Amino acid sequence: xxxxxxxxxxxxxxxxxxxxxxxxxxxxxxxxxxxxxxxxxxxxxxxxxxxxxxxxxxxxxxxxxxxxxxxxxxxxxxxxxxxxxxx
Ligand SMILES: [Zn+2]
Ligand SMILES: [Zn+2]
Numbered sequence: 001x002x003x004x005x006x007x008x009x010x011x012x013x014x015x016x017x018x019x020x021x022x023x024x025x026x027x028x029x030x031x032x033x034x035x036x037x038x039x040x041x042x043x044x045x046x047x048x049x050x051x052x053x054x055x056x057x058x059x060x061x062x063x064x065x066x067x068x069x070x071x072x073x074x075x076x077x078x079x080x081x082x083x084x085x086x087x
Pocket of ligand 2: 053054055056057058069070073074
């Protein structure tokens with residue numbers, strides 16, 4: 001019973017990922033779903049940037065980009081998970 005359930009889960013997951021992907025009509029980039037496509041269009045093609053940095057005013061289309069910016073530029077703290085910097 002459990003094995004069957006797991007198999008169904010894996011199967012439905014792979015189908016869901018394949019079936020729901022969409023293609024941007026402007027640049028033909030493949031996005032995971034309509035929501036991602038809309039965000040992509042806003043950010044890349046319409047240049048909409050709703051996430052402004054409270055420290056320097058620089059605006060970003062994606063919340064993650066703003067987060068990265070704040071961490072990289074304004075937060076001078078060591079991020080333990082990042083291993084980009086080898087001295
Ligand atoms: Zn596009
Ligand atoms: Zn900033």
